[in-house]
Amino acid sequence: MTIIEARGLKKIYKAKTGAVHALDGLDLAIPSGTVKALLGPNGAGKTTAVKVLTTLIRPDAGTARIDGIDVVADPKAVRRIIGVAGQYAAVDENLTGFENLEMVGRLYHLGAKAARRRARELIEQFELTEAGNRPVKGFSGGMRRRIDLAGALVINPKILFLDEPTTGLDPRSRLALWGVIKNLVAEGTTLLLTTQYLEEADQLSDDIAVIDGGKVIAEGTADELKARIGGHRVEVTLVDAGDAARTADVLSRHGDGEASVSGDRRTVGVAVVDGPRALQFVLRELGDAGVELHDAGMRRPTLDDVFLKLTGHRAEEGQEDQQTEMENAR
Amino acid sequence: MSGPAGYRPAGTGGPFRQFLSDGWVATWRNLLKIKRVPEILVFTILQPIMFVLLFSQVYGGAMAVDNYTQFLMAGIFAQTVIFGSTFSGAAMAQDLKDGIIDRFRTLPMSPAAVLIGRTNGDLAINSISMLIMMGTGWAVGWRVTTSFWGFAGGVAVLLLFSYAFSWVMALLGMSVRSPEVINNAAFMILFPLTFISNAFVPIHTMPDVLRVIAEWNPVSALVESARQLFGNTYSEFPAAAAWTLQHPFATIFLGVAAMLVVFVPLCIRKFESISSR
Ligand SMILES: Nc1ncnc2c1ncn2[C@@H]1O[C@H](COP(=O)(O)OP(=O)(O)O)[C@@H](O)[C@H]1O
Ligand SMILES: [Mg+2]
Numbered sequence: 131m132t133i134i135e136a137r138g139l140k141k142i143y144k145a146k147t148g149a150v151h152a153l154d155g156l157d158l159a160i161p162s163g164t165v166k167a168l169l170g171p172n173g174a175g176k177t178t179a180v181k182v183l184t185t186l187i188r189p190d191a192g193t194a195r196i197d198g199i200d201v202v203a204d205p206k207a208v209r210r211i212i213g214v215a216g217q218y219a220a221v222d223e224n225l226t227g228f229e230n231l232e233m234v235g236r237l238y239h240l241g242a243k244a245a246r247r248r249a250r251e252l253i254e255q256f257e258l259t260e261a262g263n264r265p266v267k268g269f270s271g272g273m274r275r276r277i278d279l280a281g282a283l284v285i286n287p288k289i290l291f292l293d294e295p296t297t298g299l300d301p302r303s304r305l306a307l308w309g310v311i312k313n314l315v316a317e318g319t320t321l322l323l324t325t326q327y328l329e330e331a332d333q334l335s336d337d338i339a340v341i342d343g344g345k346v347i348a349e350g351t352a353d354e355l356k357a358r359i360g361g362h363r364v365e366v367t368l369v370d371a372g373d374a375a376r377t378a379d380v381l382s383r384h385g386d387g388e389a390s391v392s393g394d395r396r397t398v399g400v401a402v403v404d405g406p407r408a409l410q411f412v413l414r415e416l417g418d419a420g421v422e423l424h425d426a427g428m429r430r431p432t433l434d435d436v437f438l439k440l441t442g443h444r445a446e447e448g449q450e451d452q453q454t455e456m457e458n459a460r
Numbered sequence: 461m462s463g464p465a466g467y468r469p470a471g472t473g474g475p476f477r478q479f480l481s482d483g484w485v486a487t488w489r490n491l492l493k494i495k496r497v498p499e500i501l502v503f504t505i506l507q508p509i510m511f512v513l514l515f516s517q518v519y520g521g522a523m524a525v526d527n528y529t530q531f532l533m534a535g536i537f538a539q540t541v542i543f544g545s546t547f548s549g550a551a552m553a554q555d556l557k558d559g560i561i562d563r564f565r566t567l568p569m570s571p572a573a574v575l576i577g578r579t580n581g582d583l584a585i586n587s588i589s590m591l592i593m594m595g596t597g598w599a600v601g602w603r604v605t606t607s608f609w610g611f612a613g614g615v616a617v618l619l620l621f622s623y624a625f626s627w628v629m630a631l632l633g634m635s636v637r638s639p640e641v642i643n644n645a646a647f648m649i650l651f652p653l654t655f656i657s658n659a660f661v662p663i664h665t666m667p668d669v670l671r672v673i674a675e676w677n678p679v680s681a682l683v684e685s686a687r688q689l690f691g692n693t694y695s696e697f698p699a700a701a702a703w704t705l706q707h708p709f710a711t712i713f714l715g716v717a718a719m720l721v722v723f724v725p726l727c728i729r730k731f732e733s734i735s736s737r
Binding site for chain 1: 485493496
């Protein structure tokens with residue numbers, strides 16, 4: 131059963147530089163009890179999509195239904211069954227961690243007693259005891275994030291939206307959060323999660339929608355997406371970076387698409403249809419041309435490769451912008 | 461579909477009980493804020509004491525008129541509660557910036573409750589300030605010369621006007637999205653507005669242009685209403701002949717009604733469309 135459904139969503143923002151098509155005909159269908167990752171670089175439209183689905187903004191065109199309820203027609207009914215953690219932690223600075231969670235529980239109308247009980251449970255589950263009794267003001271970003279995430283889980287919602295839940299977290303906290311998310315999903319929560327991290331999408335989701343320019347440009351499981359760009363990649367590591375251009379020529383000729391050269395111009399790779407055959411040809415030609423190699427081989431493509439192939443640019447480009455965007459948002 | 465294990469369906473109580481509960485929770489949050497933000501406490505408690513003492517002692521001497529302290533007090537009350545209303549503007553802008561509005565807007569709560577809670581917060585701030593100012597005023601010789609009901613009426617008029625004004629400021633806060641701009645605007649607009657009125661000096665002493673502004677300034681009608689209810693009117697300080705000051709109660713009643721009728725729906729509509737950037 132499809133529990134999150136979006137059809138032809140459009141959202142246009144007017145900016146100084148002209149109209150920005152933040153969503154440009156986005157379609158999504160997420161089966162109940164599954165995890166979908168929206169994977170895309172900065173500016174792809176991930177946050178805008180989450181905001182439309184969680185009733186924060188109205189789409190300019192298209193429809194979205196959550197558990198069969200139209201988000202524009204009956205936002206309040208949608209809000210009763212969802213939990214949301216936005217891209218930036220939304221906590222009341224002047225309340226303690228406990229009070230923040232109690233407030234959320236009461237605003238879900240759990241009743242005063244149940245709201246307090248639930249807040250206590252979450253404080254323990256998220257190891258927030260330290261933050262529990264002091265105002266949030268002055269706590270680290272990671273701690274706020276956890277309080278915010280706990281806020282999204284107050285009703286153990288059947289549908290959960292997490293917008294870049296691990297962006298800006300250190301690797302240890304990221305792993306811990308992955309653990310929490312995996313547990314939730316095991317209990318049957320339907321999750322829509324956005325990320326710029328390909329590994330994260332692979333780790334957490336059943337199904338990935340790659341979005342760029344406000345629409346879905348590819349969809350499928352991680353394996354299906356990998357398969358779409360050919361069986362393998364051939365990669366060689368050069369002794370002399372000066373050979374990079376010549377090598378790229380050879381690889382492009384035997385590959386399925388243009389070869390890519392790494393930043394230090396020592397590694398050259400290309401997607402290929404038939405890995406072993408392509409590798410044989412490539413090695414023979416490079417040997418004839420007298421190019422010296424450190425290493426050569428073939429491997430299964432990573433999601434990074436998928437992204438490059440699908441969008442023509444690397445996902446990392448977006449990640450570098452992330453820092454400046456975070457600062458601008460302050 | 462029943463949802464995951466441990467799913468807690470939202471929604472106990474009927475719609476009206478939920479509305480009251482939301483309003484109370486939002487108010488509670490703003491009351492805690494008063495307690496925990498030192499700047500608010502300074503504004504609420506220390507500044508009123510300072511203003512009453514400074515104006516009554518410094519100006520009181522210079523004016524060399526017997527009843528200046530009696531005349532002045534309603535003016536200081538009015539100025540303080542009007543400034544108190546700007547907290548709603550700054551707080552709505554701050555909440556928007558912090559993203560907490562996004563949290564509220566994804567919860568099944570009443571949107572009006574967030575605004576009611578906020579304006580109630582201002583009402584609490586202003587009530588505390590009023591108590592402090594009346595105590596300090598009493599210490600420097602201010603007296604109510606009417607009845608208990610006159611006294612209660614004067615306090616009610618001041619609080620009611622400032623409460624309605626909080627909704628105006630709340631809309632402004634949600635529109636400009638910057639607490640700093642609200643605070644600057646308060647300084648740039650509210651200082652002249654409260655000074656070009658009968659709050660501190662009788663209007664007839666002003667040059668013509670200022671006099672007309674002061675007569676039609678709602679702050680003047682507010683101060684005049686409070687003075688009449690407290691029994692602090694004197695022949696040395698005659699009220700002006702303008703309609704607004706001859707009928708201060710009608711003016712204030714119309715002003716409060718207009719602010720509420722226009723700005724409450726505007727605020728709720730605005731709230732239902734805003735989201736952090
Ligand atoms: N409130 C807004 N006003 C103007 N432009 C916006 C607004 N929100 C988002 N955008 C623009 O819409 C595009 C998509 O943004 P967003 O959904 O935040 O992307 P993502 O979350 O994938 O980084 C970007 O170009 C962004 O600059
Ligand atoms: Mg985003």
